[in-house]
Every structure is written in structure tokens, then in C-alpha cells.
Amino acid sequence: MVSHKCVEEFEYKGYQLPPNARAPRSARKRRSFEKKISEDDQMCAIDLLATVAQNMLFENEGSLMSIDKPVNGIEDDRVVTRTSVKEEISMEEKPLNPVTLPVDNPYHGSMSTFGFSSVINGKVENEAEGFSNSGGSDSCQVENFGEDLKPGIDGDAVVLDARPNVVVSLGSSSRTKVPSMGTCASRGAQDDVNLFSRDDDENFSGYICPRVTKKSPRSVPRIGDRRIRKILASRHWKGGSRHSDAKPWRNYYLHHQRSYPIKRKRHFDHISDSISEDYRMRSKMQRGSRTVSSMKGQGASFVSSGSHVRLRIKSFRVPELFVEIPETATVGSLKRMVMEAVNSLLSDGHRVGLMVQGKKVRDDSKTLHQTGISQENTHLNCLDFSLEPSSDTPQLLTSNPLGHICEELPMCHTSSMDKVFKSDHDAALFPAESFGKKTATDDSKVLVPLALSELSPRPPCHKSKRSEQRQQQAAQRRIRRPFSVAEVEALVQAVEKLGTGRWRDVKLRAFEDADHRTYVDLKDKWKTLVHTAKISPQQRRGEPVPQELLNRVLNAHGYWSDPVLGRTPSTSTICLGQ
DNA sequence: GTTAGGG
């Protein structure tokens, strides 16, 4: 008999011809799915916001930050500092204005004393959505917003690039000085947005110092961090069939329904130390703070009598969060998102990690003294508290259908992006242009990176059905990262070589180190490149792709899509026959 | 896990 066999590689005009690679897979027609997102799926920022706020803010003595509330994994016997904090709060701080959050429906605007307002270009924008109507003590100061959130600038969205440090200060009766920390401080002061939230006595302050970077958002955090994505993917996205290595989030980005659920990172059990460090609570032992008398039960081995350590958690940092919000959304909506972000940082579901002089202390049974925390070294700034994900149930996002509030929030879409405080080495791939390119009918959005912990808590929602949970769980969209010309070049070259059906190979070949580019991304980009190449230059958007590249795109596309024409196997091509 | 294609 005669065997017919095609050899492995072909080559022609620089194209390498893999076996059976040219003929595109037969087109598959799919039925057009109705939008499956029901009303129930819609989640509004206010849901979580209010819920979380209710959960955490005003428990017990009405302390704004209810550190005192037991957090998962925290045992009374070890959280000395927790108690301390509590005591300090109760001793030093006046209670907040009580806020009534209806138990049956916590979602309806009772965020009074914990609202954000903003001053944009010197103008106070008061939202009318019951957000900061706390008895006249408006609570926000936004300095130097720098730019308006003006709609319709060529379709460009305004990017508020916040590498914020939400700093929550506790335990000071004096006016809270929000410490500048981390990237915030190093970023320069211009165009910062400071959002303060506080009660009448300013006992609490959330601080966000984003930078308005419509021009050069170079400090966008990486979203595609491989490590994170792997964790996420492995833990929660088994069912998804997406880019397996990068599937921490789901898409609930409902263009047409204009309802954008808050997307938050869930927390994951084995988040690494380095991650949890992002949630570090820095505490400084300070002399002169009030006596903390809550070492009960632990005093056994605690050095000499009366040797109390005075701790004060002065602040902690939280990582970033992105809020994508249309320019047409209200200021109140934005504030709500910020609010939600902050709240989510503070609510429970986490445990506290402790580091002493850089070393993690895992043994909860140790005394402070044994651990090296003593009166003598309280002056050392050697204690780090971190918020770590509790190891129990995974984080589930839930929401309740919320008709009318959703209407007030035509579009709100929060996406917690990457690990914060990540290096900026990927930031270059996040050019400003990335936020434009929307059709006239497409609402521009504003990306506001905010602080948010991917340890975001479980909102105390009445999660009823598992399906709901799943839907809520899905809530993260990767940030848009337009391809640079260089990337396009690399892509084109790879496709020329490998063809249009081997995206994984393309990825490996040309984008191996680009964690944020999955092979699906590459495939998608190629798709758009082909389209771009076919339309007139006037219709093109974004950073112009050199015509030469587009020509190559068309060539390669035509070449690889035509199963017969356009290629004349040369060298190693051998079809064995007869 | 990959690939293709619609949204």
C-alpha cells in the first residue's frame, strides 16, 4: 500500500509551515446566547459598600473601625495588639455618630458618617445619594484633583492612577495625620487625590493619594502577575475554561445592561507572605500612649509584673484596587466605590500576621516577651502586622439585586487589579491610550485604581443560592493593555512563522515572558490586527500600527488562512505519495 | 489545556 504523509515542517518565504496548520478550523456557528445576566446578577457597589460598612464600621462601641471585632483566626489570647487597639479606640476616641443600618435591608443608604466627598478642582462635589449626609460633617478633602472627570474627551477615559495607600489611622485623638507611605509618598505631590473619610472627630481617615495620569499612567500595577494568577486559577477557577494561567476573575462586565458589579479580589488561602505583606499593618510601639491593660490571660510568662508593652497600630497600608467607572457616573458613585474599597479592606475574614523585626511569628503561644516584644524595644519600629487571608472558606462575593440603587449607579465596575505595590516593570504596557478607543456610543469610563485588598471580605449578604455566589464570585476583568507597536511586531513575526493556529506556540515564542499576554490575548490581538489592516486608516484607533506591519498582517493572514493558495512548499516539504 | 469565534 501507499502511505500518504505530510512531513512536519514546511517553509516558504520565511513562513514555516507546520503540518495541518493552515486550514482554519471549520467555522462553528453558535447560537447567539441571550444575555444571561439577569437582574439578580447585578451587583451594585452600594450593596457591598453598605453591607460591608455595616458589618464592620459600627459594631460594638460604634467604633468606626471595629478592630475589636473578632477576625477569623484571631484568638483572644494572642491578639494583644488588637485589644490594645480597641482599648485605645475606646479610650481615646469619641464614638462615631451612630448610624442606623436597617437589619433587613442594609443596602439603602446609611453610609452617613462614613462617606467620601470630594473636591474637584476646588469645587465640592456633593453627591446626592445619601452618602455623606452625616449631620453636616462632610468628610472629605480631595486636594488637587488635577483634572476633571470630564466626559467625552475624545472618548478617552480619565485615568486616575492611584497607587494609593489607604492609610487607616487608629488610636489618636489628635487630628489624624495621614501618613504618606509607600508609593504615594514617593510619587510626588501633584495631582494627588486625597480622600478622607472620617467621622466628626476625625478619628478615622482613609487616605488615598492617587495620581491623575491621563497622560502617563506608568504606574499601573501588574494585573497579570503570574504567581497570583496561578494561585487564583488553581483555587477558584477550575470550572472556567479560560486562559488557565490567568483566570482569577470573571467577566461581569455588562456593557449593555449598564450594571457593573463590583469586582473584587477574593482572598485565597495560601496567599504568600509576600502578598500578605501588602496588607501590612505597621504598628509602632509608642511610648506615651495610654496604658493598655488587656494582657489578661497572657501574663503568665510575661516577664516581670507590670511590664506592659504599649502598642499602637498607627496605620496600615493596603494595596490597590481599580475602579472603572464611566464618566457619566456620578461622583457619588465614585465615592461609593472608594468607600466600598476601603470598607472591604477593613472587614473581617482575615487573620492578623505578626512580624517582629522582619521575622514572621507564627507561634501564637509565645509571649510577647519571648517574641522579642518588650518594653525595651518598643521604640523600635519593628513590628509589622499584616492582614492575611483566613484559611477557612474562600471568599465569595455576593450581592443582592438592587433595582433602584442600580439605577443610580448606571455603571459601576470595580476591579481590583493586581497586587499592589508591585513593581512597575509592567507599567509601560499600560499606556494612557489604553483607556480611550471607545465608540461614541460607548460610555467612557474612568479607571480609578484604589486601594483594595484582594482579601476583600465576604460581604454579609444574604447569599441564597449557590449560583448567585458563583456569579458574584466572578467579578474581575483584567485591565486593558493595548499592544505596543513592538509587541505587534513580535506578534506578526511569530505568526508569520508559526501561523494563525498555534497561539500557544506564538505565546511561547514571542511572549513567553509577558505574563499578561495569554495566547488568547495574542489570538485576539491578531484578530483585531487583521481587522485593522482591512479598514481605512481613518477608522483606526489607538496607537497607529505601521502600515508595513499591517501589510505583513494581511499577508500572513491570507497566507495562513488559505489552505492551498499562497504557499508553495519548498525545501522540506514533502508529501509522500504513491 | 488549546483553539476558534462570538460578544
Place this chain on the structure above:
DNA sequence: CCCTAAC
């Protein structure tokens, strides 16, 4: 960029 279906 996301999602699903088909491999």
C-alpha cells in the same frame, strides 16, 4: 478582554 464551545 471575556466567554463558551469544540477539540
